[in-house]
Amino acid sequence: MLSAGGYLPADVVSNDELARRYGLDTSDAWIQERTGIRQRHLAAPGESASSMGIKAAAQALERAGVDASEVDAVIVATATPDSSFPATAVRIQAGLGITRGFAFDLLAACTGFIYALSVADAMIRTGQCRTALVIGAETYSRILDWTDRTTCVLFGDGAGAVVLRAEEGESGILSSHIHADGRHGGILHVEGGPGSTGGTGLLRMAGREVFKHAVTKLASAVDEALAANSLAREDVTWLVPHQANIRIIDAMGRKLHLPRERVVVTVDRHANTSAASIPLALAEAVGEGRFKPGDLLLLEAIGGGLTWGATLLRW
Numbered sequence: 001m002l003s004a005g006g007y008l009p010a011d012v013v014s015n016d017e018l019a020r021r022y023g024l025d026t027s028d029a030w031i032q033e034r035t036g037i038r039q040r041h042l043a044a045p046g047e048s049a050s051s052m053g054i055k056a057a058a059q060a061l062e063r064a065g066v067d068a069s070e071v072d073a074v075i076v077a078t079a080t081p082d083s084s085f086p087a088t089a090v091r092i093q094a095g096l097g098i099t100r101g102f103a104f105d106l107l108a109a110c111t112g113f114i115y116a117l118s119v120a121d122a123m124i125r126t127g128q129c130r131t132a133l134v135i136g137a138e139t140y141s142r143i144l145d146w147t148d149r150t151t152c153v154l155f156g157d158g159a160g161a162v163v164l165r166a167e168e169g170e171s172g173i174l175s176s177h178i179h180a181d182g183r184h185g186g187i188l189h190v191e192g193g194p195g196s197t198g199g200t201g202l203l204r205m206a207g208r209e210v211f212k213h214a215v216t217k218l219a220s221a222v223d224e225a226l227a228a229n230s231l232a233r234e235d236v237t238w239l240v241p242h243q244a245n246i247r248i249i250d251a252m253g254r255k256l257h258l259p260r261e262r263v264v265v266t267v268d269r270h271a272n273t274s275a276a277s278i279p280l281a282l283a284e285a286v287g288e289g290r291f292k293p294g295d296l297l298l299l300e301a302i303g304g305g306l307t308w309g310a311t312l313l314r315w
């Protein structure tokens with residue numbers, strides 16, 4: 001992984017402002033206590049997964065010192081594409097002026113970025129591409145029910161991107177471990193969609209149920225990733241988790257015996273940006289120069305499907 005970039009919409013909405021704007025019976029105290037969220041960024045009219053993804057990718061390429069013409073694969077994890085097709089990845093490819101290679105979207109909800117890393121890594125290892133942009137880009141504000149306080153306070157919009165390149169050496173993705181169990185699809189899903197109701201549909205979540213799955217499934221994915229590489233939790237330098245809830249993030253930090261300063265946290269400012277949350281966290285940490293060569297990063301996520309997974313990578 002050469003570098004990471006991110007983009008967040010300009011409209012920063014605090015918990016109090018959100019409650020005012022949408023007439024919600026909620027409070028800043030409830031949201032902060034239960035989730036750690038203080039604010040979120042919301043896309044402006046006209047902003048989309050592709051427009052934000054282009055900005056995030058451009059920053060990632062610039063930081064990596066890679067020209068867009070060198071990119072031969074664009075893989076975008078999103079549950080909120082601009083339209084059913086062309087894929088958001090193809091729109092981003094065109095927006096960056098890339099005319100070669102391939103581009104496609106992948107849908108695994110909040111686990112989308114881990115899935116996309118897994119796919120990109122496998123394609124690089126099998127020689128199908130050499131330089132890949134892997135992007136998470138979401139506009140959940142467009143699929144939220146703004147009258148449902150149990151879900152609409154939790155999410156935000158944004159995009160993050162990383163540049164992967166086939167290179168010899170110690171750094172890079174060690175392994176990814178992805179899982180799905182569709183029996184639990186009903187506890188976090190979008191009601192309706194282009195192929196059923198013809199519309200976009202709205203997000204529904206049984207939060208407490210998802211929370212229970214999150215703690216056990218993330219723990220097992222983390223153990224699996226460490227065991228596959230004969231590594232111990234003490235070897236992990238940074239936890240870069242999906243940013244859904246500070247209580248879940250803290251539980252994973254405790255499991256790994258990592259102090260808070262070794263956990264990249266953005267949920268307080270970004271809220272849950274689904275597939276964009278991990279690359280946005282990576283982008284922030286890279287911007288602050290937090291990762292050093294040789295650091296071991298552990299990425300993990302769970303989301304609708306249910307899907308979940310973890311990636312270990314050497315910086």
Ligand code: UT7
Nearest residue numbers: 026027030034110149150153207208210211244245302303
């Ligand atoms: O990104 C994909 C993965 N997603 C996740 O990992 C999310 C996992 N779940 C969670 O993070 C938490 O379950 C939530 C943050 C969604 C909810 O927290 P909770 O501690 O599980 O709360 P709860 O759902 O058990 O609700 C507690 C109470 C309820 O009232 P009663 O039934 O106890 O009277 C809710 O109606 O809080 C009430 N409530 C609210 N009150 C004020 C729910 N939403 C709100 C709200 N403001 N926005």
